[in-house]
Amino acid sequence: MDRETSHLAPVAANYAPLTPLSFLQWAASVYPDRVAVIDGARRFTWRETAARCARLASALRAACVGPGETVALLAPNVPAALEAHFGVPMAGAVLNTINIRLDAPTVAYILGHGEAKVLLADREFAPLAEAALAELPVNARPRLVEIDDGYESFLEGGDPSFAWTPPTDEWSSISLNYTSGTTARPKGVLYHHRGAYLNAIGNALVWGMTGQPVYLWTLPMFHCNGWCFPWTITALAGTHVCLRRVEAAAIFAAIADHGVTHLCGAPVVMNMLLNAPQQVRRDLGARRIAMMTAGAAPPAAVIEGMQRMGFDVTHVYGLTETYGPAAVCAWHEEWDALPASDQARLKARQGVPYHVQEGMMVADPATLAQVPRDGATMGEVFMRGNIVMRGYLKDPEATAKAFAGGWFHTGDLGVCHPDGYIELKDRAKDIIISGGENISTIEVEGVLYRHPAVLEAAVVAKPDREWGETPCAFVTLKEGAEASEADIIAFCRANMAHFKAPKSVIFGPLPKTSTGKIQKFVLRQRLRPD
Secondary structure, three states: OOOOOHHHOOOOOOOOOOOOHHHHHHHHHHOOOOEEEEEOOEEEEHHHHHHHHHHHHHHHHHOOOOOOOEEEEEOOEOHHHHHHHHHHHHOOOEEEEOOOOOOHHHHHHHHHHOOEEEEEEEHHHHHHHHHHHHOOOHHHOOEEEEEOHHHHHHHHOOOOOOOOOOOOOOOOEEEEEEOOOOOOOOOEEEEEHHHHHHHHHHHHHHHOOOOOOEEEOOOOOOOHHHHOHHHHHHHOOOEEEOEOOOOHHHHHHHHHHHOOOEEEOOHHHHHHHHOOOHHHOOOOOOOOEEEEEOOOOOOHHHHHHHHHHOEEEEEEEEEHHHOEEEEEOOOOHHHHHOOHHHHHHHHOOOEEEOOOOOEEEEEOOOOOOEOOOOOOOOEEEEEEOOOOOOEEOOOHHHHHHHOHHHOEEEEEEEEEOOOOOEEEEEEHHHOEEEOOEEEOHHHHHHHHOOOOOEEEEEEEEEEEOOOEEEEEEEEEEOOOOOOOHHHHHHHHHHHOOHHHOOOEEEEOOOOEOOOOOEOHHHHHHHHOOO
16 A cells, blocks of 8 residues: 555545535536525525626726735625625635724724725725725725625626636635734634635534525624635525624514524524514414524523524534634433423533534643543633634734644633533633623723723623623722713723723722732622622
8 A cells, every 4th residue: 555655646536625615606506596695675596696706706806806815894794795705715815804893993903904905895884994994004905895886886897707716725715804802903813715614514514404594694794704604504505694784673574584494693682582572573483493602601591582482592612713613512312301491501501512623622721631521620622623723814923822732722711511511611811702792801991091080990791681791890080080980981982892892880999919910800709690
């Protein structure tokens, strides 16, 4: 076997670089007339969607977007956002989806750091896009294409039969996603074609997706490329149901009118549905609807309530650096016999790695020695495998630190149960996950300290039934200074993205160690419900 192996090298007949772009080719070839996209009254078949994606790729090339260059997207879940997940990489470029809830300075930083050549911006967010562009030097501003009549005109200039070529290297970047400001500056996370392909398949495996699902876009596509579901649903020749705004009435209507089978969202979306007024609810009949959730573990009562409404909840866990979900609370049939409260408690755990993720463990962050499987010993969660990012754009030091010891350091703290399932217990660096959005306490504190009346400030997560958790600010005012809770919150909202601002403020002295460090664990204990 070892003497003559030259004839066993990969060749065109037995090897092709993995890319999720192949899913679009397949869907358009096998199911050309099936409805691929629903957007209100508009419908696109897979034949039409493939042609629109090819037009986009062709138009980007004509706009002098070269291989490896960045195309940014600032849009809600509209057809153009889905098309960009194919059309941009079909042009050989890298897609940078930007959180529409960010402020103009942060958007400007992302555009500059990622060196975007073109910015596709939905008409609703044109003012945000223009404000961000105004902060960049003229020679560093990407070309702005508004997703409205301007986008359709842009597509018209493209060729629907554009002969795009797959990547020659599956390690090539397909997308660039920025972390949610968990440091002073968000970091640019690079995904490769191989990882996007594999996690798209992984989603289908862990969710048991078969046939041609009808998927409702309640999860933002700007979050980790919609957890790779633009590619997953396309691989199954399913139907993408677009949703501009995530509102209870719109969700119930879409489920009832379009036969939705699957949707994703943070626990806040489940709360929205559970607490929706009766007049916006629709009869879902006897069928069950699959819902995937991540972020702060949903309360047991919420999971139970969703089950009663007809939703089967699957809990997943992941980070921007792992293409979105990379772990799932895989269900065991014998758990069906347990009381609903026990089932909800088990389902709230983060679980085990995806099939396409090679490893996950809870270990000592200094030695990488795994903690005992006792459900009590705390450690850091580590992952490694094909659905871990390439690295951080222009940040070799942060990349090396994240991959030290051959594992990706998530920064999340948890325990490992006797059955091997992990459960998060706390978050390193005090990250708050509110309604699926990551909020850095350091960033919020930095704004608080800019208030003229604030002497000291600390921000921690406050449990919240609707959002999972929200930022709570503990503030000590300067001697003789005055400020109300409303004053502090308004100041923060004026100086940062609104979703990051504290929802509550508590005044008084802050607990400290002998060295003067604020004891955040004491503050968290004060907020725990009795």
